[in-house]
Amino acid sequence: MVLDIQAQDLSKYCTLGIGCVAQRFVAVNDLESLKEAIKHAKTENIPYFILGGGSNMLINDEAFEGLVIHLQMADIQFLDKHRVEVDAGANWDDVVVGTCERNWGGLEAMSGIPGSCGGGVVQNIGAYGQEISEVIEFIDILEPSDLSVKRIGAKDMEFSYRHSRLKGQVQGPIVLRVGLQLAPYDAQAAKARSEAHGFRSLAMMDMRNASQLRKHVLNTRQSKGMVYDSADVNTHGVGSFFTNPIVPEMDASRLSAQYVWRSHVSAIGGLKDNKAQTIPMFPVEGGVKLSAAWLIEQCGYERGYMSGRAGLSQKHCLAITNRGGASCAEVITLASAIARKVRDKFRVLLNPEALYLGTRGIEPMPLDLDSHRESSGADNIGLKI
Numbered sequence: 001m002v003l004d005i006q007a008q009d010l011s012k013y014c015t016l017g018i019g020c021v022a023q024r025f026v027a028v029n030d031l032e033s034l035k036e037a038i039k040h041a042k043t044e045n046i047p048y049f050i051l052g053g054g055s056n057m058l059i060n061d062e063a064f065e066g067l068v069i070h071l072q073m074a075d076i077q078f079l080d081k082h083r084v085e086v087d088a089g090a091n092w093d094d095v096v097v098g099t100c101e102r103n104w105g106g107l108e109a110m111s112g113i114p115g116s117c118g119g120g121v122v123q124n125i126g127a128y129g130q131e132i133s134e135v136i137e138f139i140d141i142l143e144p145s146d147l148s149v150k151r152i153g154a155k156d157m158e159f160s161y162r163h164s165r166l167k168g169q170v171q172g173p174i175v176l177r178v179g180l181q182l183a184p185y186d187a188q189a190a191k192a193r194s195e196a197h198g199f200r201s202l203a204m205m206d207m208r209n210a211s212q213l214r215k216h217v218l219n220t221r222q223s224k225g226m227v228y229d230s231a232d233v234n235t236h237g238v239g240s241f242f243t244n245p246i247v248p249e250m251d252a253s254r255l256s257a258q259y260v261w262r263s264h265v266s267a268i269g270g271l272k273d274n275k276a277q278t279i280p281m282f283p284v285e286g287g288v289k290l291s292a293a294w295l296i297e298q299c300g301y302e303r304g305y306m307s308g309r310a311g312l313s314q315k316h317c318l319a320i321t322n323r324g325g326a327s328c329a330e331v332i333t334l335a336s337a338i339a340r341k342v343r344d345k346f347r348v349l350l351n352p353e354a355l356y357l358g359t360r361g362i363e364p365m366p367l368d369l370d371s372h373r374e375s376s377g378a379d380n381i382g383l384k385i
Contacts, residue, residue, distance in 0.1 A: 010022050058365070121136070
């Protein structure tokens with residue numbers, strides 16, 4: 001089999017619109033082509049990177065020294081008993097549309113999330129109280145070591161908040177196909193889920209069927225610039241750049257008390273805004289989830305903030321966007337400044353949700369948290385970057 005390997009500008013393959021030119025790029029449409037591409041990389045002794053929808057990627061400005069393999073297998077099958085089987089390269093929202101049209105429940109709250117199904121599994125995507133890990137029946141993976149195909153279950157993925165054991169792995173197992181087990185849509189359950197996760201405005205909407213709820217979710221996401229639109233620079237990003245930090249309950253309580261106290265002192269000092277505010281927080285497994293967007297706004301980074309050619313969306317301060325010709329370095333500079341400010345004010349570390357493609361493959365996001373430290377003394381709370 002002869003592979004069509006050529007140079008490609010990777011910025012055209014990701015929603016952020018930033019990236020180097022890969023000197024070796026190949027699109028694969030079937031399992032045999034994928035195996036041949038991996039064999040080629042091994043023969044040439046070069047790294048390879050599996051590219052899906054590119055909706056959660058920050059790609060470096062310089063180069064990638066290996067082979068980019070773009071998955072294009074995109075078969076979707078809607079089966080009996082509310083089951084769905086889908087190739088890793090399929091567009092995620094196409095899967096959601098099909099289930100909502102059948103009034104199946106389990107994916108409707110994840111409407112409008114860009115990217116491929118395989119990437120969604122690795123990332124454990126979720127929205128408005130739903131996560132893909134909750135409905136996975138099986139995952140077919142390709143083991144690069146011997147090119148064998150194995151079927152595993154959700155437990156084997158070690159899913160957690162926006163994470164799985166495959167996320168960030170260098171040339172690890174590759175998701176090929178996913179089986180989803182859904183259920184008949186339940187309007188009362190959907191309403192209860194929205195209320196339980198703090199989405200009260202959504203819970204008040206008409207959600208008589210899955211398509212109706214999908215409509216409201218899309219409207220909400222579009223109002224925040226979270227549905228990709230080539231004509232709207234506010235959507236030219238990776239969605240939420242940082243995850244919502246999860247902290248121990250004791251630390252969350254202390255943070256809330258400290259912030260209310262500071263607001264009260266400011267009121268005594270004669271400032272006009274004398275409302276005592278609290279940090280939005282929600283109990284989750286493993287601790288308390290804080291609102292990253294709220295933390296960022298409290299540090300002075302408002303919607304539309306600009307830093308060079310990168311900036312925050314005018315619709316949502318959690319989205320770092322390419323405002324036109326931005327570089328990876330400019331995005332890193334802005335993200336670093338935001339993470340430092342949140343750490344210094346709240347002692348909370350923000351974790352990037354996006355993956356970073358360096359010169360040799362997936363690497364830790366190179367944020368600079370050491371420069372311009374504003375204060376010291378207290379321990380940082382939250383997960384390390």
